[in-house]
Amino acid sequence: MCMTFTPNVSMAAMTESGGASDLLGRLAAVVGSRHVLADSAAMSPYLEDYRGNYHGRALAVVRPADTLEVAAVVKLCAEFGTPVVPQGGNTGLCGGATPLPDGRSVLISLSRLNRIRSLDAANDTLCVEAGCPLATAQQAAAAAGRLFPLSLASGGSCQIGGNLSTNAGGVQVLRYGNMRDLTLGLEVVLPDGRIWNGLRGLRKDNTGYDLKQLFIGAEGTLGIITAAVLKLFPMPKARAVAWANVPSPAAALALLGRFHAACGDKLSAFELVGQPLLKLVSRHMPDSRAPLAAASDWSVLVELADTVADGRLESLLEQTLDAAMKAGEATDAAVAATQSQADAFWALRENANEAQKREGFSIKHDISVPVSRVPEFITRADAALRVWQPDVRIVAFGHIGDGNLHYNLFPPSSHDESAFIARSDEAHRIVYGLVAELEGSISAEHGLGQLKRETIRRYKSEVELELMRTIKRALDPRGLMNPGKVL
Numbered sequence: 001m002c003m004t005f006t007p008n009v010s011m012a013a014m015t016e017s018g019g020a021s022d023l024l025g026r027l028a029a030v031v032g033s034r035h036v037l038a039d040s041a042a043m044s045p046y047l048e049d050y051r052g053n054y055h056g057r058a059l060a061v062v063r064p065a066d067t068l069e070v071a072a073v074v075k076l077c078a079e080f081g082t083p084v085v086p087q088g089g090n091t092g093l094c095g096g097a098t099p100l101p102d103g104r105s106v107l108i109s110l111s112r113l114n115r116i117r118s119l120d121a122a123n124d125t126l127c128v129e130a131g132c133p134l135a136t137a138q139q140a141a142a143a144a145g146r147l148f149p150l151s152l153a154s155g156g157s158c159q160i161g162g163n164l165s166t167n168a169g170g171v172q173v174l175r176y177g178n179m180r181d182l183t184l185g186l187e188v189v190l191p192d193g194r195i196w197n198g199l200r201g202l203r204k205d206n207t208g209y210d211l212k213q214l215f216i217g218a219e220g221t222l223g224i225i226t227a228a229v230l231k232l233f234p235m236p237k238a239r240a241v242a243w244a245n246v247p248s249p250a251a252a253l254a255l256l257g258r259f260h261a262a263c264g265d266k267l268s269a270f271e272l273v274g275q276p277l278l279k280l281v282s283r284h285m286p287d288s289r290a291p292l293a294a295a296s297d298w299s300v301l302v303e304l305a306d307t308v309a310d311g312r313l314e315s316l317l318e319q320t321l322d323a324a325m326k327a328g329e330a331t332d333a334a335v336a337a338t339q340s341q342a343d344a345f346w347a348l349r350e351n352a353n354e355a356q357k358r359e360g361f362s363i364k365h366d367i368s369v370p371v372s373r374v375p376e377f378i379t380r381a382d383a384a385l386r387v388w389q390p391d392v393r394i395v396a397f398g399h400i401g402d403g404n405l406h407y408n409l410f411p412p413s414s415h416d417e418s419a420f421i422a423r424s425d426e427a428h429r430i431v432y433g434l435v436a437e438l439e440g441s442i443s444a445e446h447g448l449g450q451l452k453r454e455t456i457r458r459y460k461s462e463v464e465l466e467l468m469r470t471i472k473r474a475l476d477p478r479g480l481m482n483p484g485k486v487l
Contacts, residue, residue: 183216242317432455
């Protein structure tokens with residue numbers, strides 16, 4: 001049986017050991033009284049997720065200033081048997097950073113751990129604290145002529161700790177990989193308050209288990225990441241961006257292969273965009289404009305980047321697109337002539353989440369399948385869902401270059417939204433069943449959180465689940481770290 005990890009210390013037991021007021025007083029002695037928020041109004045912004053789907057309660061929100069304070073807070077909570085929920089920028093999409101409604105947890109906000117600790121340009125590494133916004137880390141790298149390539153639409157508000165906890169991917173995974181690939185070392189506060197210092201900037205370290213990988217993608221259920229050593233890369237000096245209409249996802253896959261062959265590692269991003277998404281962005285973002293006059297069911301957004309500014313990159317992009325159009329892999333294309341035009345192309349893709357949020361409820365799927373099977377997934381999922389709900393609005397887009405699609409379902413315009421919501425599990429079973437058949441994953445980059453905690457039990461083997469539970473028990477035997485998430 002798959003067990004859910006929840007704290008085994010009741011509120012009554014907590015009262016016997018000193019009570020909530022005693023705990024809050026001792027937390028205030030560690031971080032300062034103004035950084036222990038217990039008033040409901042002050043806590044409110046921390047207790048709801050980005051989409052507004054999850055609403056939790058907490059004993060308090062605590063804002064430590066550094067790793068030592070995080071460790072002291074966690075140690076105190078362990079002493080009182082109080083669960084802890086770590087939170088970064090609160091931009092997650094699966095409820096992983098929202099406490100449960102029982103009100104028993106202390107939420108630890110890492111926003112004050114926002115420092116750049118060091119940058120080693122010769123080693124191409126950046127040591128940064130968990131509460132540092134992604135955009136700040138990128139700016140620090142750029143100031144040294146380096147690139148930190150994780151690229152997310154929420155870059156100004158999401159934080160490095162959250163990126164690590166969900167193993168974030170984004171649009172440049174195709175070239176640089178996700179956070180697992182971009183991380184060399186971690187500093188972690190363990191469930192008993194001890195600090196593991198694994199902040200090593202080494203590319204080679206064959207001294208046993210790669211412990212950092214336990215915490216990346218674990219969503220704070222095994223420990224709290226407080227700092228990381230990240231990989232940097234040479235800053236590209238040239239960039240070329242194009243928007244192309246394609247006849248089908250199969251044509252987009254063929255075009256991806258053409259770009260791989262012609263451009264090699266100069267290909268940094270390749271995004272598939274369905275026409276329904278463009279319509280949503282146009283509806284909710286009035287300043288947006290379609291790059292091409294002719295509408296197409298499918299488009300791709302392509303970016304090339306190079307560290308050599310010799311003027312050849314745009315020519316390479318144009319030549320590759322020209323060959324693709326002659327081969328029938330693309331029907332029309334526009335190459336950005338200026339930086340602002342390139343940014344406008346990207347804005348159409350980056351505004352996807354906000355446009356969908358404004359449109360209203362949708363049944364969301366963040367899935368991955370082998371790159372070669374993306375067209376098959378789209379064809380078969382579309383057909384199955386239109387049998388399930390003939391006029392369902394399917395909004396599909398994503399990182400076809402690494403097999404990650406955001407495949408979202410909106411109710412028909414005239415449909416009762418509550419009735420559509422009630423059928424979410426039916427839709428999930430259709431989509432995730434096909435994903436499993438194609439040997440894919442039901443969560444490519446958003447994590448499990450609360451949203452998929454139960455669903456994952458259908459699609460992971462009992463062996464995998466037991467291995468995960470064994471690791472959880474070994475590191476957090478009392479189940480105090482971010483309860484109700486992942487497992």
